[in-house]
Amino acid sequence: MAGTMVPAILAENLGKTYTRRKRKSGFWPGLRAYFSTESERFAAVTDLSFRVERGESVGLIGENGAGKSTTVKMLTGILVPSEGRIETLGVVPWRERRRLAQNMGVVFGQKPQILWDIPARESFRLLKVMYAIPDDVFRFTYDEAVERLELAEFIDTPVRLLSLGQRMRCDLAASLLHAPAVAFLDEPTIGLDVLVKERVREHLIEMRRRFGTTIVLTTHDLKDISATCERLLVLDRGRLLYDGSRQGFEERFAHGRTLLVDLGSEADAATRGALERDLADDDVTFTWDTPHRLRVECARSASAPKVTASVLEHLHVADLAVQGAELDAIVTRLYRTAKAPA
Amino acid sequence: MTTLAAPTLRQVIGGFCVLAQKTAQTKLTYRLATLITLLASGFAYCVFLLVWNEVYRQNPHAGPLSREQMLGYLVIAFLVNALLILNVESRFLQRVRMGLVAVDLVRPLGFVFVQLAQATGDLLVNAIYAVPIYVVGLAFAGSALYPASWLAAVLGGVSVALAFLIGFGVSYLIVQASFVLQSGYGVLFARAALHQVFSGLSAPLVMFPAPLRRVAVWLPFRHEIETPVRLWLGQATLAEAPRLLLEQAAWGMGLVLTGELVFRAVMHRHQIQGG
Ligand SMILES: Nc1ncnc2c1ncn2[C@@H]1O[C@H](COP(=O)(O)OP(=O)(O)O)[C@@H](O)[C@H]1O
Ligand SMILES: [Mg+2]
Numbered sequence: 211m212a213g214t215m216v217p218a219i220l221a222e223n224l225g226k227t228y229t230r231r232k233r234k235s236g237f238w239p240g241l242r243a244y245f246s247t248e249s250e251r252f253a254a255v256t257d258l259s260f261r262v263e264r265g266e267s268v269g270l271i272g273e274n275g276a277g278k279s280t281t282v283k284m285l286t287g288i289l290v291p292s293e294g295r296i297e298t299l300g301v302v303p304w305r306e307r308r309r310l311a312q313n314m315g316v317v318f319g320q321k322p323q324i325l326w327d328i329p330a331r332e333s334f335r336l337l338k339v340m341y342a343i344p345d346d347v348f349r350f351t352y353d354e355a356v357e358r359l360e361l362a363e364f365i366d367t368p369v370r371l372l373s374l375g376q377r378m379r380c381d382l383a384a385s386l387l388h389a390p391a392v393a394f395l396d397e398p399t400i401g402l403d404v405l406v407k408e409r410v411r412e413h414l415i416e417m418r419r420r421f422g423t424t425i426v427l428t429t430h431d432l433k434d435i436s437a438t439c440e441r442l443l444v445l446d447r448g449r450l451l452y453d454g455s456r457q458g459f460e461e462r463f464a465h466g467r468t469l470l471v472d473l474g475s476e477a478d479a480a481t482r483g484a485l486e487r488d489l490a491d492d493d494v495t496f497t498w499d500t501p502h503r504l505r506v507e508c509a510r511s512a513s514a515p516k517v518t519a520s521v522l523e524h525l526h527v528a529d530l531a532v533q534g535a536e537l538d539a540i541v542t543r544l545y546r547t548a549k550a551p552a
Numbered sequence: 553m554t555t556l557a558a559p560t561l562r563q564v565i566g567g568f569c570v571l572a573q574k575t576a577q578t579k580l581t582y583r584l585a586t587l588i589t590l591l592a593s594g595f596a597y598c599v600f601l602l603v604w605n606e607v608y609r610q611n612p613h614a615g616p617l618s619r620e621q622m623l624g625y626l627v628i629a630f631l632v633n634a635l636l637i638l639n640v641e642s643r644f645l646q647r648v649r650m651g652l653v654a655v656d657l658v659r660p661l662g663f664v665f666v667q668l669a670q671a672t673g674d675l676l677v678n679a680i681y682a683v684p685i686y687v688v689g690l691a692f693a694g695s696a697l698y699p700a701s702w703l704a705a706v707l708g709g710v711s712v713a714l715a716f717l718i719g720f721g722v723s724y725l726i727v728q729a730s731f732v733l734q735s736g737y738g739v740l741f742a743r744a745a746l747h748q749v750f751s752g753l754s755a756p757l758v759m760f761p762a763p764l765r766r767v768a769v770w771l772p773f774r775h776e777i778e779t780p781v782r783l784w785l786g787q788a789t790l791a792e793a794p795r796l797l798l799e800q801a802a803w804g805m806g807l808v809l810t811g812e813l814v815f816r817a818v819m820h821r822h823q824i825q826g827g
Pocket of ligand 1 (some may be wrong): 272273275
């Protein structure tokens, strides 16, 4: 339809099954396996459907082997899906790889993108020509990257001599130089220290602000997501576990908070009983890790201030901490629940 | 409906040239390694030339070519071979193993042009090394290395360019095989052996036993070395030249196109390794 914006990404019932040759250990079984055509099939991604609009920023999260990279490879046209339909920027990625490449930026955190033996600055110049980047765009993206990611110090050093973190910064800069309409970043913060991670997030935010770049980010560090993504796709063993806003995710899965209480002196049975009676109407569970340490799990309905007040009233509290509202904690719990047999 | 801008032709040509240049620069980083390879194979080749020299000293009519023709042929063959040693496969096999192909696949040049540009970079550097080889060759074979005429020089030059395309085409096919096999070293060694025998690197095909010669005629390898050498030295007649160049062009284009078709088929099956 004329006037309708093509979505950045459209995936319908997407699936990828890898076939791998069966390998056996031991010499004779190994030799026999070598000459046989026996293979096993492994579904890395199953029945994945989602839609990403232009300008959105999406965090793709999931444990190791959840299928994040496989999904990114299908979205970028590197892998052909085994099932389902897929469109990136309105084209079938593997069929129109060149046209897509012109409008797409990709970082594979584990693979160097720019030439290994020459300085990053020269690779950047190469990319300027290869992507036909207009001067004004290049001036902005180049300066922004060099300053924000602090590349100046090593931009003239051959890439193979750089540390992982330095190389990653160059790769990220390189992938965004042409101000692509969509950027796929597969673990772009691997090997970066906290301060540099912060810089990377700022760079992504700035590129989005300036060019409306659609961003798909996979990561292990959920803080990357908190800072840059409004939407989450959570994968678990190749299946979509959650698709929605980050806030909605927190509301839906945040189970409440946990109060960690350290006691100055041991609480006797009577004191414990009084406390539990006091909070009997609230949705809380008490766990005594040691006689000196109490864990109070408060469901979302329970009022944390009230629980805290009650704890302080009954017990001789040496230290108190509240935890559990952070994305990490929620995701960890979610995985644990998903794994537990129903 | 917004249509996605495609890379322009100008952009592809520009990208091609800069990538070739940067690849050459990369290769020069390893000039010591290249130099050592060249010296080692150059030494072996000198011994080889000395043996032939001795053969002709003992029997001036050892073959259909005169001593000068033979030495001229061998030196130019070595030169053409040095010029056309491309890193396409070795660079590529390494990238397959590390799963770096993914990066080549998301460039607006397109996969085949990325590979061709890198091979062109190799050619540029090889051209630098070809000069000293020619100078050393002059000591052995003197005027026997000169092109037969201006026309022969031009024909030889065109023929070398087409030989480059053939060499690239064969490499590109090997690259596809390595996708399928996940490691293409077997194919690579097979190619090296075939090239060694059938390209005419060790001797012109007229010196081959008839059955081998008949096989060689049907393979692309002789067009990588024998054809350009014979055109340069005027050992191929001018009447033969158009047919030879056409055959070369057909092989070159045919191989690259086949590689491209196989590439498309393979992409449906292959899997990129790592991360
Ligand atoms: N080329 C391949 N051949 C066979 N299995 C693969 C291949 N690539 C990935 N896998 C498997 O598919 C699953 C998903 O992998 P991947 O997408 O890389 O996960 P993630 O990026 O989320 O860690 C893993 O179990 C992995 O072992
Ligand atoms: Mg991964």
